[in-house]
Amino acid sequence: MQAMPALVLHQLRTRHVGPIELTVAAGECVCLRGASGSGKSLLLRAIADLDPHQGEARLDTRSCAATPPPEWRRQVALVMAEGQWWAETVGAHFGAGCEPGWLARLGLPAAALEWEVARCSTGERQRLALLRTLMRRPAALLLDEPTGNLDEDSTARVEALLDDYRREHQAALLWVSHDPRQAARVSRRRFLLEDGQLHPDTHAGAEGGRW
Amino acid sequence: MVIALSVLDLSLAALLILALAGLSLRLGLGIEQRLVVSAARTTIQLLLIGLVLKLLFDNVHFLWVAAMAAIMITAAGREVMARQKRRFTGWWGFGLGTLSMFVSSFTVTVMALLAVIGNTPWYAPQYAIPLLGMVLGNTMNGIALGLDRLTQDAAARRSVLEARLALGQDWNETIADTRREAIRVGMIPIINAMAAAGIVSLPGMMTGQILAGTPPVEAVKYQILVMFLIAGGTGFGTVVAVSLGARRLFDERQRLRLDRLRTPQD
Numbered sequence: 001m002q003a004m005p006a007l008v009l010h011q012l013r014t015r016h017v018g019p020i021e022l023t024v025a026a027g028e029c030v031c032l033r034g035a036s037g038s039g040k041s042l043l044l045r046a047i048a049d050l051d052p053h054q055g056e057a058r059l060d061t062r063s064c065a066a067t068p069p070p071e072w073r074r075q076v077a078l079v080m081a082e083g084q085w086w087a088e089t090v091g092a093h094f095g096a097g098c099e100p101g102w103l104a105r106l107g108l109p110a111a112a113l114e115w116e117v118a119r120c121s122t123g124e125r126q127r128l129a130l131l132r133t134l135m136r137r138p139a140a141l142l143l144d145e146p147t148g149n150l151d152e153d154s155t156a157r158v159e160a161l162l163d164d165y166r167r168e169h170q171a172a173l174l175w176v177s178h179d180p181r182q183a184a185r186v187s188r189r190r191f192l193l194e195d196g197q198l199h200p201d202t203h204a205g206a207e208g209g210r211w
Numbered sequence: 212m213v214i215a216l217s218v219l220d221l222s223l224a225a226l227l228i229l230a231l232a233g234l235s236l237r238l239g240l241g242i243e244q245r246l247v248v249s250a251a252r253t254t255i256q257l258l259l260i261g262l263v264l265k266l267l268f269d270n271v272h273f274l275w276v277a278a279m280a281a282i283m284i285t286a287a288g289r290e291v292m293a294r295q296k297r298r299f300t301g302w303w304g305f306g307l308g309t310l311s312m313f314v315s316s317f318t319v320t321v322m323a324l325l326a327v328i329g330n331t332p333w334y335a336p337q338y339a340i341p342l343l344g345m346v347l348g349n350t351m352n353g354i355a356l357g358l359d360r361l362t363q364d365a366a367a368r369r370s371v372l373e374a375r376l377a378l379g380q381d382w383n384e385t386i387a388d389t390r391r392e393a394i395r396v397g398m399i400p401i402i403n404a405m406a407a408a409g410i411v412s413l414p415g416m417m418t419g420q421i422l423a424g425t426p427p428v429e430a431v432k433y434q435i436l437v438m439f440l441i442a443g444g445t446g447f448g449t450v451v452a453v454s455l456g457a458r459r460l461f462d463e464r465q466r467l468r469l470d471r472l473r474t475p476q477d
Contacts, residue, residue, distance in 0.1 A: 048377055049464055049466065050373055050376060050377060050466055050467070051466065052462075052464075052466065065464075069376075069381075069464050069465040069466075070376075070379045070380060070381045070465065071379070073376060073377055073378070073379045074378075074379030077377065077378070077379070078377040079377075080370075080373075080374060080377065082370065083374070084370045084371045084373075084374035084375075085371075086368075086371050086374075086375065086388070132378065133378065136378065136379060
């Protein structure tokens with residue numbers, strides 16, 4: 001298998017945040033916590049190059065500035081906290097369809113692609129929004145509260161699927177979560193974003209990271 | 212043949228405005244002042260332009276016609292800018308509409324003067340100025356409506372646009388729906404006007420010519436010509452303005468840059 005790239009942030013700076021130095025290795029998951037308004041989402045937006053920023057983000061040696069923007073955003077995919085939908089049906093947002101196995105793993109029927117977006121619950125939409133991004137096979141995932149609207153069972157399913165995706169594709173994950181127990185479950189390295197800087201997160205969550 | 216209107220005739224018509232202002236005062240509509248001021252502006256501006264046109268007709272020179280055209284287009288550009296709730300900041304606010312009107316209205320009018328009317332000289336002000344005025348006035352409406360729709364829609368649907376970018380769509384694909392809708396909005400008034408012409412409404416230009424004694428069928432032919440010119444000017448102008456505006460909403464890294472729009476006042 002082709003070696004997948006690490007996500008490297010070097011002196012990255014955006015509104016209220018930075019400079020940030022961080023490397024998320026291929027196949028690694030790093031968790032980010034922080035009070036609301038601390039700039040977690042801003043940081044993710046800057047990495048996805050949706051906001052102007054200084055400094056650099058790279059996938060290994062390939063810098064964001066040297067990559068055409070749509071390609072960068074397919075490679076370094078941001079999954080926003082609030083998924084947005086513009087077409088009538090769910091399937092229209094997927095393009096090349098969705099892997100049936102993934103739908104099932106998130107507790108969704110194969111017919112979910114034919115659903116009208118307006119009739120989906122927030123939880124269903126959140127899972128579908130994650131899948132539509134995963135279908136583009138990104139090398140790095142920027143996850144903004146990916147289980148924010150989910151119950152315990154769905155949360156576990158999403159965590160398991162992302163775990164598999166990470167290992168199978170050697171993807172780099174940067175996961176924003178407000179829940180320290182989730183952070184402990186999904187990552188070994190955890191940071192707290194405070195005053196625009198990353199600090200090691202010493203919060204004692206559940207013992208031992210799974211990843 | 213033309214029945215000249217006296218000051219008294221116009222004053223009689225002005226009584227309508229005064230009556231309306233009185234009614235507004237009575238009903239507390241609060242528009243009496245604007246009504247009277249607008250009526251006064253109409254009177255003064257039209258009298259002035261009448262004098263200017265008389266001067267222009269008496270001294271036919273290309274430069275005078277060009278200067279007049281330049282003033283008209285600048286005024287139209289300002290008007291487009293003033294009608295935007297969220298206009299582009301900096302020179303774009305004025306330049307976008309003005310450039311698009313220049314490209315479409317000027318081309319259409321000059322083409323009509325050269326190829327259809329074929330007067331000598333081709334810039335004879337009696338034809339050039341009224342034609343340009345009509346094309347420009349309507350193009351201005353189309354562009355103002357289209358741009359306003361584009362920027363309002365982009366601001367309202369910001370999250371959707373950014374979600375599409377985040378999924379790896381390019382700016383062009385991301386803004387396509389919004390742009391299409393904005394162009395439609397800009398073009399619909401003239402399409403409706405063409406559909407209703409003669410049945411619901413008698414267009415002003417034709418009516419004016421008939422009042423001035425032109426045989427109706429001749430007046431109608433001119434009106435058809437003008438309708439087509441207006442449709443062409445409005446359509447192409449709106450397409451150019453909305454397309455440039457849509458591009459301007461994104462920067463070189465294809466980020467949605469709503470900070471390039473002024474936040475609405477009031």
